[in-house]
Amino acid sequence: MARNPLPGFRDFYPAEFSHRAHVMGAWRSVAHRFGFVEYDGPPLEPLDLYTRKSGAEIVGQLYNFEDKGGREVALRPEMTPTFARMAGARANALRKPVRWFSVPQLFRYERQQRGRLREHFQLNVDIVGETDVAADAELLAVAIEVMRELGLSSDDVQARVSDRRLLTALLIGIGVTEDQLGVAYAVIDKIEREPREVSTGRLVEAGMDRAIADALHELVAPRAYAELRAAHAHRAAAAEHFARLDRYLETLAALGVADWVRVDLTIVRGLDYYTGIVFELFDAKGELRAICGGGRYDTLLAALGDADLPALGFGMGDVVLTELLRDRGLLPDPSPSLDYWVAPADDSQRLAATHVASVLRREWSRSVEYPLRAQSLGKQLKSATAAGARLAVIVHDAVHATVRDLTRRAQCDVELPRWLAGEMSVTTADGSELPFRPDAADSVFDALPDPSLPDNG
RNA sequence: GUGGCUGUAGCUCAAUUGGUUAGAGCACCGGACUGUGGCUCCGGGGGUUGCGGGUUCAAUUCCCGUCAGUCACCCCA
DSSP states (O other): OOOOOSTTOOOOOHHHHHHHHHHHHHHHHHHHHTTOEEOOOOSEEETHHHHHHHOGGGGGGSEEEEOTTSOEEEEOSOSHHHHHHHHHHTTTTSOSSEEEEEOOEEEOOOOOBTTBOSEEEEEEEEEESOOSHHHHHHHHHHHHHHHHHTTOOTTTEEEEEEEHHHHHHHHHHTTOOGGGHHHHHHHHHTTTTSOHHHHHHHHHHTTOOHHHHHHHHHHHSOOOHHHHHHHHTTSHHHHHHHHHHHHHHHHHHHTTOGGGEEEOTTOOOSOTTOOSEEEEEEETTOOSOOSEEEEEOTTHHHHTTSOOOOEEEEEEEHHHHHHHHHHTTOSOOOOOOEEEEEEESSGGGHHHHHHHHHHHHHTTOOOEEOOSSOOOHHHHHHHHHHTTEEEEEEEOSSSEEEEEETTTTEEEEEEHHHHHTTOOEEEOTTSOEEEOOGGGHHHHHHHSSOSSOOTTO
């Protein structure tokens, strides 16, 4: 039995690596389109970077150890502290708003389950230095655009948004006291997964009247935003927060992602450093863990002592997202692809073929394979097909060769020096001449008069 | 960290209620096919049945432990 990687860690064979590259490609492409620039920091950090704000109990979830210099260190479990340090250190010099993103590999020492390993890659997107709600909309739009880029629709994924300031105002409005807010948040966070009696019990235990607990359930029960607004907008304390949420939703509509978004007051996020609008992305079937979560954390940078700047951001892990893409059949075919297989027609032409391969690689930037030992032509074409080659060059001698399209079984004889120099041309279906160049050979076959040439043409 | 379920080739699965030397398909390598591929046929490599112990004449099968996977809890990314 082969040795396995450590629990919760993954081997990326080429098929899995292509999936990973597919997801990361979408992340980077979308982030760049929104004007974000990429950064990175160390994967290993001093332990106290994480314990300073979160307390010592977090150590149980960290991949931490003492290094050979006696330093207490930890593999990074999240990117935000590193980001805060880096952005804070140069806060005065950076043009605001700062738009940065990163694709770190993060580590956490926890028992693994589906969608949760001890290591994962996460897209982190953050904006620093902007309090306007337009920044919140811009941020969520990035996350949703990634979904769209990967082929998902609003039928597959939904963004659930809330605002902690609004929720707080509404809770106070129904009679929840300041010191009960923490318990109220905790109960609301898991209200969908817990029986109502359990939630009520925890609220009553915290000193809340049963009538207020019922009102809390009523408040966060699923319903249309307009309805929620109509029921509560008359409260003065809530009015400004509703107005902000209105502008948030209007901006998201202008960004073309309104279909993906719905207000849901049960979204509070586990981390307590969030201060404003928060959101999570879920698969619409509700089968998987959250795909993405984030929000506004205006006081965190100041709390970490780096700079007093408003900020917001989200994290999107690769594990759940890839599971979802697999379930929906949206992962790319991992079969290999090769532009050319250069086949010596017989053993005496191996050096000539090797030279052709070299020119195609160097001059024409094609991906090229050729046999590394003497092989019959039949065997080679079999290998070429298995390698995913679209075209084969059968080298007869230093001058003569046949270019064969392996997908159409069509072929053309060429004079190697002229073909490699890009000087040959072929007549297309409409009678015009096309240059028959190595970098365009497959498209040239599209234009040939009869694409279904006989096998031994 | 706590509890339930599951571990047989790279993958998907067999092995008659404990019974010879643990099989098949796919994949991989070779051959039929000594100059034009995807088919077919033949052959080959690849397993300490996760690992360790116990019961038994005999264990892939039953029991215990352990490791790993998975689900729930916990926690959240």
